Amino acid sequence: MSATLYYFDGRGKAEIARLTMAAANIPFNHETIREKKQFETMKSEGKLLFGQLPMVEFEGHQLVQSSSIARFFANRANLLGSNEEEKLKIDILFEGSRDFNSAFMSYGFVGFTEVLDKAKATAMPKYLPIFNSMLSKNGSNGYLVGSKISLADIGLLEVVLTIEELLGQDELKPYAEVQNFLTTMKSNELIHKYLNSKLRPRKNDEKYVAEVKSVLY
Amino acid sequence: MSATLYYFDGRGKAEIARLTMAAANIPFNHETIREKKQFETMKSEGKLLFGQLPMVEFEGHQLVQSSSIARFFANRANLLGSNEEEKLKIDILFEGSRDFNSAFMSYGFVGFTEVLDKAKATAMPKYLPIFNSMLSKNGSNGYLVGSKISLADIGLLEVVLTIEELLGQDELKPYAEVQNFLTTMKSNELIHKYLNSKLRPRKNDEKYVAEVKSVLY
Numbered sequence: 001m002s003a004t005l006y007y008f009d010g011r012g013k014a015e016i017a018r019l020t021m022a023a024a025n026i027p028f029n030h031e032t033i034r035e036k037k038q039f040e041t042m043k044s045e046g047k048l049l050f051g052q053l054p055m056v057e058f059e060g061h062q063l064v065q066s067s068s069i070a071r072f073f074a075n076r077a078n079l080l081g082s083n084e085e086e087k088l089k090i091d092i093l094f095e096g097s098r099d100f101n102s103a104f105m106s107y108g109f110v111g112f113t114e115v116l117d118k119a120k121a122t123a124m125p126k127y128l129p130i131f132n133s134m135l136s137k138n139g140s141n142g143y144l145v146g147s148k149i150s151l152a153d154i155g156l157l158e159v160v161l162t163i164e165e166l167l168g169q170d171e172l173k174p175y176a177e178v179q180n181f182l183t184t185m186k187s188n189e190l191i192h193k194y195l196n197s198k199l200r201p202r203k204n205d206e207k208y209v210a211e212v213k214s215v216l217y
Numbered sequence: 218m219s220a221t222l223y224y225f226d227g228r229g230k231a232e233i234a235r236l237t238m239a240a241a242n243i244p245f246n247h248e249t250i251r252e253k254k255q256f257e258t259m260k261s262e263g264k265l266l267f268g269q270l271p272m273v274e275f276e277g278h279q280l281v282q283s284s285s286i287a288r289f290f291a292n293r294a295n296l297l298g299s300n301e302e303e304k305l306k307i308d309i310l311f312e313g314s315r316d317f318n319s320a321f322m323s324y325g326f327v328g329f330t331e332v333l334d335k336a337k338a339t340a341m342p343k344y345l346p347i348f349n350s351m352l353s354k355n356g357s358n359g360y361l362v363g364s365k366i367s368l369a370d371i372g373l374l375e376v377v378l379t380i381e382e383l384l385g386q387d388e389l390k391p392y393a394e395v396q397n398f399l400t401t402m403k404s405n406e407l408i409h410k411y412l413n414s415k416l417r418p419r420k421n422d423e424k425y426v427a428e429v430k431s432v433l434y
Contacts, residue, residue, distance in 0.1 A: 050313050065312035072305055095282035096267050
């Protein structure tokens with residue numbers, strides 16, 4: 001059964017849901033929210049439990065909260081680990097990837113270069129060595145936990161793709177394991193297909209930021 | 218087997234771990250971090266994956282990320298739901314409770330009254346009616362999902378206890394289901410025992426805020 005994702009015309013809080021549905025091989029289409037009226041209608045119809053996007057309709061459910069959506073689909077495709085030890089590691093590393101990712105979430109909303117300068121000064125030198133080390137400790141096989149893709153990888157992938165696109169591959173040069181991880185992820189057939197599809201939104205630009213603000217405020 | 222929680226002498230990001238360990242009937246003791254040197258030593262020994270507290274030592278694991286710690290212990294005690302539908306609801310409502318709780322996390326750190334004024338103006342009128350409604354839809358039995366305590370309840374409990382203590386019971390009067398929920402939670406033997414023990418830290422005060430800042434900066 002296919003899913004329908006409701007979100008703005010950009011990545012934002014929905015990108016982890018898109019990446020996870022892609023990796024879990026769940027077909028989905030995108031309902032783009034461009035006008036305040038659409039958003040208000042969804043809220044008044046009770047479709048958004050906390051009055052927020054993204055929301056995913058799937059099998060009669062209205063899934064909200066981006067991490068919950070990701071865990072739900074990851075669970076369907078056995079991407080949460082196969083034993084308690086793996087499940088714990090994947091959960092912790094996914095949460096860490098969310099903290100790391102939050103450094104880039106406001107790109108365009110509180111400036112463009114400002115956000116990147118701050119991420120280069122704080123989040124990147126903090127998190128990249130840690131994830132590089134975890135990839136090494138797991139055997140340098142391109143995965144954070146075990147020997148296949150997990151939600152932890154999907155979480156890290158979102159951030160590393162952002163860094164590559166917004167700051168360039170050179171930023172990853174000191175982190176050989178992260179580079180190897182990125183190659184492994186991009187060679188995943190499902191991930192590759194999604195990243196090269198029209199479902200993958202463009203990076204934030206001024207038009208997107210203005211559209212989101214016009215819906216929310 | 219008992220757990221050891223490492224955190225500052227207050228609630229903060231560790232309180233959800235404490236409440237969950239209590240509800241899961243996991244005995245724990247508290248190692249209080251009061252000095253920068255303790256914190257730096259833990260980091261240099263590699264005990265803090267992301268260089269952050271809280272950390273819980275349990276069965277040879279060093280658990281980090283507050284939500285991951287909570288889910289780990291909740292899973293041990295079957296507090297994450299008994300089928301996919303329940304698991305999904307509990308995950309979403311727990312995530313919502315984390316967003317709600319974040320409105321109070323900076324109490325004392327960016328002022329005392331300022332934080333409460335802002336929570337009264339925004340987070341409380343947003344989240345309290347939603348949780349009140351979810352409690353009603355679940356049958357007004359004092360639980361958010363199903364007929365026993367879950368991690369969703371523990372997440373909401375943290376916030377409701379904060380509101381009761383910092384703003385007074387009157388704030389909850391418009392929300393009969395939330396009041397009933399609070400009574401149900403407080404009558405839970407394991408929760409009751411924890412809340413009346415020395416393990417439950419006091420609310421943030423100036424001394425606590427100064428101590429945390431001296432460790433972190």
